[in-house]
Amino acid sequence: MHGPQSPEPAVPPLRRRGERMRRAVLGTVVELLSTQGLAGTTVATVARAAGVHETSIYRRWRTRENLILDALATELDAALPIPDTGVVREDLLRFLTSLGRLIATAQGRALLRLSVERDETLEDRRGPYWSDRLERAKVIVRRGVERGELAADTDPGLVIEAVAGPLFVRALLSGAPLDDTLVAGLVDLTLEGARPR
Amino acid sequence: MHGPQSPEPAVPPLRRRGERMRRAVLGTVVELLSTQGLAGTTVATVARAAGVHETSIYRRWRTRENLILDALATELDAALPIPDTGVVREDLLRFLTSLGRLIATAQGRALLRLSVERDETLEDRRGPYWSDRLERAKVIVRRGVERGELAADTDPGLVIEAVAGPLFVRALLSGAPLDDTLVAGLVDLTLEGARPR
Numbered sequence: 240m241h242g243p244q245s246p247e248p249a250v251p252p253l254r255r256r257g258e259r260m261r262r263a264v265l266g267t268v269v270e271l272l273s274t275q276g277l278a279g280t281t282v283a284t285v286a287r288a289a290g291v292h293e294t295s296i297y298r299r300w301r302t303r304e305n306l307i308l309d310a311l312a313t314e315l316d317a318a319l320p321i322p323d324t325g326v327v328r329e330d331l332l333r334f335l336t337s338l339g340r341l342i343a344t345a346q347g348r349a350l351l352r353l354s355v356e357r358d359e360t361l362e363d364r365r366g367p368y369w370s371d372r373l374e375r376a377k378v379i380v381r382r383g384v385e386r387g388e389l390a391a392d393t394d395p396g397l398v399i400e401a402v403a404g405p406l407f408v409r410a411l412l413s414g415a416p417l418d419d420t421l422v423a424g425l426v427d428l429t430l431e432g433a434r435p436r
Numbered sequence: 437m438h439g440p441q442s443p444e445p446a447v448p449p450l451r452r453r454g455e456r457m458r459r460a461v462l463g464t465v466v467e468l469l470s471t472q473g474l475a476g477t478t479v480a481t482v483a484r485a486a487g488v489h490e491t492s493i494y495r496r497w498r499t500r501e502n503l504i505l506d507a508l509a510t511e512l513d514a515a516l517p518i519p520d521t522g523v524v525r526e527d528l529l530r531f532l533t534s535l536g537r538l539i540a541t542a543q544g545r546a547l548l549r550l551s552v553e554r555d556e557t558l559e560d561r562r563g564p565y566w567s568d569r570l571e572r573a574k575v576i577v578r579r580g581v582e583r584g585e586l587a588a589d590t591d592p593g594l595v596i597e598a599v600a601g602p603l604f605v606r607a608l609l610s611g612a613p614l615d616d617t618l619v620a621g622l623v624d625l626t627l628e629g630a631r632p633r
Contacts, residue, residue: 355552355608370610380630390632397602397621398630404601405594411552411608413567424594432629433577433595435587 264289264296268310272350280307311350311368315341321375327383331426334376335402339417342410351410369407373399389430401429461486461493465507469547477504508547508565512538518572524580528623531573532599536614539607548607566604570596586627598626 267289271280286293300306322333341347380395402425409415464486468477483490497503515538519530538544577592599622606612
């Protein structure tokens, strides 16, 4: 129960208000990217939609580029946790299921499309966005190797690329569904291989 | 040796000239797509660059859409043959090497980017372009199953997606190299799996 005093006395009210403003602005950026695309997401349109002054945005993020990248990192990372169940197959299934759900949402699809759009101002820093997300997932494979579930010479990056690649291709190129059958099929193929046993 | 007469007397000269014109126009379309993108590739710009009348293009292809799709199919399919060496690993290596080379060229990259660009007029028919190319490659896996090299319940489409997916992701998102190490790693992972043996 909260008393009449501030519930979090250690955090100054100004900082809390600053964090609320930050999350509101970043949410607005993701919303605008989804509906208006990169071209329609400017400091001016974000400020108007979030109901803040443009100067407040420039003070905190300095450039439109920083603003967009902060929004991508903050809003999407929460949707893509790295599981650690103790079983590599289960971890891969959960990770891929999250990834598939993320890129199947309107926002995820918009942000994926944004990553392949040409835009000189973001060229050098967007490419790494998805690479970083896949990079972080390598630990799933490393843990599997440490537990002896996977061969000692397994290349963690290759495994993650092999299981995740088709999800991106379906979302970007073919439009085929990202369903549980696909996810399970990819994980089992990558773990067991197609050779007869 | 060709004598003084026509070297292919069975083909009327008019049809040969028509085929030469067709190939010249389609080559120009691919060239313009690579350098000017979809927006810069119109019947007018193609006609000017190929040195033919717009009416000749409309007579043969009727719409800009047909023209572009004919160019994609004709010019790229020659670069993506389906090998049949009698060994599934070798066939997959050759197919992926061709695919990697194709999407690493300036033209291939432009055409790939074109496939993810928004353009309402082509929306319904471009998606299937790459899907059809991957669909045709399934026969490599089917032959491997028939020869007993792969498990009887192998899903051909899944194998092709797993080996080809990362090439598209690298070309579109990460910009990481499409080299022989990647291709061999993907093929071996997909055939043998990551479990210890």
